[in-house]
Amino acid sequence: MSPPLEPRLSDVLDVISVEGHQSESVLEALGRWCERQQWLPIYLVSKAVDLELGILMDCEGRTWVDWGERSRVLHEPPSGARLPFTLWLHTHPRMGAYWSLTDQSTLRFVHSFTERAIVLGQPGFLMATKQGDEVLGRSEDYPDIPWSNNTFVAW
Numbered sequence: 365m366s367p368p369l370e371p372r373l374s375d376v377l378d379v380i381s382v383e384g385h386q387s388e389s390v391l392e393a394l395g396r397w398c399e400r401q402q403w404l405p406i407y408l409v410s411k412a413v414d415l416e417l418g419i420l421m422d423c424e425g426r427t428w429v430d431w432g433e434r435s436r437v438l439h440e441p442p443s444g445a446r447l448p449f450t451l452w453l454h455t456h457p458r459m460g461a462y463w464s465l466t467d468q469s470t471l472r473f474v475h476s477f478t479e480r481a482i483v484l485g486q487p488g489f490l491m492a493t494k495q496g497d498e499v500l501g502r503s504e505d506y507p508d509i510p511w512s513n514n515t516f517v518a519w
């Protein structure tokens with residue numbers, strides 16, 4: 365079953381309860397929300413399943429969705445992916461939106477071939493971008509990572 369262009373959160377949660385969170389249509393729906401920059405339903409699915417979720421988007425707009433082990437796909441980019449990645453997204457299903465020490469080391473690693481990074485947490489999302497990318501929100505300071513803009517936006 366192919367998901368509609370605008371997947372609905374309630375439908376996706378229904379599919380998860382029947383087919384599980386690895387269902388192809390669930391992964392496709394997560395990719396669609398990512399393409400549309402609809403971060404909240406992605407976070408709510410991760411929270412409902414209670415697992416971290418990672419999504420990579422390459423420069424041709426293709427997405428790779430991965431449950432758990434967020435840094436694995438970054439250190440072994442999916443075959444067929446074209447650099448740069450336009451987005452590395454992951455979730456903190458039970459925590460705040462901040463860059464953990466592990467995240468900071470990943471951010472240093474991916475900086476040269478990734479344009480934007482987002483972490484989705486309980487209160488909202490934190491986005492790291494390079495200069496000139498505008499996001500409205502509260503600026504956060506992470507002196508140890510090479511990303512110039514870190515902006516928190518509440519849900």
Ligand SMILES: [Zn+2]
Nearest residue numbers: 456464467483
């Ligand atoms: Zn993290």
